[in-house]
Amino acid sequence: MKLTKIILYEEPTVQEIQISKISSFISDMFSIEVEHRKNFLSHADERIFENISNTRILDLKNQFKKYFPTEEDIQIEKENRDTSNEKEIALYDGFEMQKTFAEFIPVDEKTDNILHVVFTNKTTCTFDQDDYRYHARALIASNPAIISTTGMIEAPAKPKQYYLDLMTCFSESEVKEINEKYKGQFLKQHDSRLHKIAEGYLIQGIMYYETGEAFCKDRECRLFNAHWQKDLFYCQIEKRSFCKEHAKILDELNN
Ligand SMILES: [Zn+2]
Structure with missing residues (x-):
């Protein structure tokens, strides 16, 4: 393995995932050192808040343009306020956010043998050249990597019939009814299943x-690579195993 160490950073707003448990899960699986740090942002200086604000997406149908945040936006980042439940969810460009995090990794830890992974509940998205729009992503791979809980909720699709049912809803009570009908079939904020799913994205x-x-x-x-919520539940919660080929690769990595 190239890696000798993985550092997991946790944003205080990510509550559904117990990073300390994930940390021991990964060190058992790969037999390498895993360090858990409470908050990426607390290791950086003040500029990081403005820089993260800068990565917000203004226009879903156009490639990234730098966002100029208001004082309020910067304050939201500083306080690490949970914006994922607000009406207008803030969306962030995943690759731009990755660049921002990279800038704040201490020089002596910017080495090939250390992988930095930031767990966030900010909605990270990437621009897709095929359909010219942004899509939510649960994992922004590379180093540092970003794993987004909101991405897990928003990126893999819910059942087709759910969207069709919603289209014929005219009142809030009908929407409530539909949500009740499909309860458990897709992830929601603060869903306890996010923990096991996060393990999968980290692997x-x-x-x-x-x-x-x-x-x-x-x-x-x-x-x-699950494109549907039901597939995510199947491979990360029900099966929790690897195909022959990947089991072999994992074995080789550990030897
Ligand atoms: Zn496989």
Whole structure:
């Protein structure tokens, strides 16, 4: 393995995931040192808040343009306020955010053998050249990697029929009814299942760093790139295992 150490950073607003448990899970799996740090932002200086604000997306249908934040926006970042439940969810460009985090990693820790992973509940998105718009992402791989809980909730699609049912809703009570009907079929904020799913994305981030490939085509494998919530539950909660090929690669990495 290229890696000798992984540092997991936690934003205080990410509550559904117990990073200390994830930390021991990963050190058992890869037998390398895993360090858990409470807050990425507390290691940086004041500029980081403005720089993170700068990565907000203004226009979903156009490539990234630098956002000039208001004092209020910067304050939101400083206080690490949870904006994920607000009406207008702030969206961030994942690659721009990654660059921002990279700037604040101490020089002596910017080495190939250390992977930095930031857990956030900010909604990270990437611009897709195929359909010319932004899409939410749960994992922004590379180093530092970003894993977003809101990305896990928003990126893989909910059942098709759910969207169709919603289109025929005319009142808030009807929307409530529909949400009740599909309860449990997709992730929500503060969902306890986020923890196990985060493990899967972290393994994908580590695999990407080690092999250049994060995903697998096999739905039975934890590296499966799930486009549907039901597939995410299947590979990360029900199966929790690897396909033959990836089990072998994992074995080789550990030897
Ligand atoms: Zn696989």
